[in-house]
Amino acid sequence: MTAARTVAPLLEARAVSFHRQDEPVFAPLDFQLHAGELALVEGDNGSGKTTLLRMLAGLLHLGAGELLWRGEALQRDLCAGDILFLGHQLGLKADLSPRENLRVATGLHGTREGMDSASLLAEIGLRGYEDEPVRRLSAGQKKRAALARLAMLPATLWLLDEPYANLDRAGIALVNDMLGRHTDAGGAAMVTSHGTVSFHGGEPRRIRMHD
């Protein structure tokens, strides 16, 4: 942990905030996220958790403040693909199967080393559904298909908005397992959740949202 402190954090936010019609959505936030760390974004409904993640992903513009990526001002075209975002809309085409959805994603992003879609889909609980159109899957299975994309693509930072929604107990364990493996491999993740979350391996860093 002390060694990690000497290198620049993966992502550093300095007084970032976002305004919608001149109203601040959340109070200015400061935080650091190092490689191998997990951050849990906490806050009530409407406190701006989703807005924060969308802003960090680059979908929303930075309202105010400064974002640093590996110690330098964050430039979207330099870190594109390094940051993956999974929101309420899963980004799956309903007419394509989980396997085909993965193929599209890897065609755009590339593949994480040592991953192949068949074994990944089986591992993630979609064995037998690989070639079924996503529209016929249950909400939880759709979520799993979207999680498979996360595991498949090469990326450093995951921004997960309510990754536990719609998942059964095994699914929640699966997400925690994925997060554990991702951080062990030097990745980092920011997760929002309403419910109580128990990650593997110690307490996550907590980022509290205030109105």
Add this chain to the structure above:
Amino acid sequence: MTRPGLTTACAAMLRRDLTLAWRRRGDIAMPVLYALIVTMLFPFALGPEDTLLQRIAGGVVLVTVLLAMLLALDAMFASDIEDGSLEQLVLAPQPLALMLGMKILAHWVTIALPLIVISPLMAALLHLPAAVMPVLLLALLLATPLLSLLGAVLVALTVGTRRSGMLLALMLLPLCVPAVIFAAGAVAAAQQGLPWLAPISWLAAALVLAVVLAPLACAAALRIALDS
């Protein structure tokens, strides 16, 4: 970590959109049926006089094809925005304009190409002389991608609005007037034995301009639409 090259990414996008279109091929048949029905109704409404039908044939086919394309236009980005695919595309480490260009190409292949394929049949229903057919096909091959590209920009600009179909038609109308004038002008000139290369060249020039600029405008408009 190496990212896939542009060719791989383009192929992935194109393959995705063509597969999706094939899974919903009933939707592709709609514009084709519409265009066929409209052209079939003209001889019934105007009477089967050869000279009259021949004179209007080129214009009717062109306008019908453009209107049929308009039917399918507003669906270009709708489903991608609804299911979040567009967000993922914006965040992908690939040039967004190029990826959108691929989407527009796939849209043109699935919507306009079938219409161009049946256009000789439509022209024959209206007794267009066979000698003019190549000029009509050439005019359509240039005018339809132009309309797809212009339409894509307008669809991207209106994605946030409810019931954008009406607005889209109103905005597209003035933009497709030049395309119709030049395309129909070329066909009419060919019918009268006059040189038709000039209007075709104008269409080609407009298409070149649109191919370069429209995807960039689309990308900017969609980024703004998501950033709210």
